[in-house]
Amino acid sequence: MAQTLFDKIWNQHTVAVSDGGSALITIDRVFLHERTGAAALKRMAEMGRAVLDPARVFAVMDHIVDTRIGRGDDTLMPGGSGFITETRAACREAGIRLFDVNDRDQGIVHIISGEQGIVLPGLTLVAPDSHTCTQGAFGALAWGIGSSEAEHAMVTSTLRLERPKTMRVRFEGELSFGVTAKDMILTLIAQHGAGGGAGHVVEFAGEAVKALDMEARMTLCNMATEFSAMTGIIAPDAKTFEYVSGRPLAPADFDDPAWAELVSDAGASFDREITIDASQIAPMVSWGTSPEQAIAIDGKVPGGPARAHEYMDLPAGQTLEGIALDAAFIGSCTNSRISDLRRAASILHGQHIAPSIKKALVVPGSLAVKRQAETEGLDKVFEAAGFEWRMSGCSLCFYAGGEGFPEGSRTISSTNRNFEGRQGPGIRTHIASPETVAASAIAGAIADPRAYAKEKA
């Protein structure tokens, strides 16, 4: 019988199915960070439990760690250094490989997993972090869990799960100039709602997905959680195997015919199918306080929940372009890879951010991305344009480093969440692609990146 890619990975990893229908699924990789992983490690120690196979568990300092140059264990977050020192001690105790604060391979968990070859096609991988779905871009079944589930996965190398439903989202046709994977996923969520993927594993497919490079595929899968899906996944192809080949923890070759079977069979049926015409997608910007409240850059704010209009201080009918901004942020597991930085830098080259922008940051997704960007001189482009250049980490995506934007700021951000207070109390966040952030920072107001990119072309 024809199977989906999800079915193949799920079935292969099933140890047992209970009478009630829940399955015991083996977990190939666990990745922790100091924010939620520390709690799992602490509990595990309190219960006197041990990691079953420590060589398949990894940890990184990315969430609370400071991103200012010259950082150590101290953070601006009160009590933050406790998370760092406790995580370090617990990893040593449990025998877990840790990418520490200033390890040369440190970075955001979902970025370094790919860089190190920790995630591979066909694996199951979990992390106590909702954006673990990013790693579905490799054709792995990778999803976010809570701390208790992380403890379960470490102690037993399994999780107990209800079988999710399957959905295929096809992006057919070609993306227009200046339109990116970020705009694709925001379009899906805006059209089908922030709860639209609930209960499903979403396979992204179609011509426009095949055309994306690996980094853009990670951006697409990254926001499957904002769609309320269990995860997103993309079938591995030549681009995937080329990306993973030679990574430190990847296998020596991908010659085994099993790798080629990691695709949905022709005729495999999904519980739900959605098709989107990629050629009709425009650069997207959020206007409200949920990722579903996003519109094309040349649109007007529609009528939505009163609370969202009030928090964002934007009435229905307001034109999005031209809304004045106070701050700009390029970073996060959504958009902080080298290709993101290159595209933003190409818009900022020879330009300067508007005087009204009081804080502008670029936070590379990993120290490897940072080094590569510096080799290419991108750091100088950003600094000349008025952006601060940082060490890698999650940073102001969520205010966990204890560092905030100026009070009451309206920010444009290449991140994934525009929730109330996500980037700090009272901060109003507009999420968009890195090129839209760059163009808007120059304009000092929400701006269409296509105009700026064209000037360069």
Next chain:
Amino acid sequence: MTAFPQPFSSIAAPLMRDNVDTDTIIPSREMRSTGRDGLADGLFAPWRYVEADAREENPEFVLNQPPYRDAKLLLTGANFGCGSSREHAVWALAEWGIRTIIAESFAPIFRNNCVRNFILPITLRRPLVEDLAGAEVAIDLCDQTISCARTSYPFEIDAEAKQMLLHGLDAINLTLKQSDAIHDWLAADRPSRPWVYLEHTQ
């Protein structure tokens, strides 16, 4: 943490908003240690307090209103608990005293976190959720019914979650009983997928 209490009865506190996210349930700045305790004070901090730092209560927020201050049952809209996977959101709710959440729908990670901490997540159609606002509601988990003075509804819950909630079962202990099957699976898998099994690198 204990099994879901039976019998269970509570006034139903309505927080009828959609997409309530875990950053709002427990903001990052309220998660001050690696432990699971001391979180109730920061529960819904952006909404519960006029000024979060000064802890000045917002009288308009439902859990600050007299009939609901001791509510153990929260009613809410679609996609409750979306956003960050932080289990601290559930720990904060549990510490505050919430034992049941009835929502139009839940974000998946949050829902699993509820079950692991013996909070009962129930999904009902929106008009039925709204109908329970302010009522004294009894929940029979064995029979899977919700009832108040006016009416009674059945609800769905998967068999394993029900057993775990009813008996306060620890999922890890449950799985450890299947250790032999897991080890057999791993032994059979290792030769066919050697790349999965890494050498220790710490």
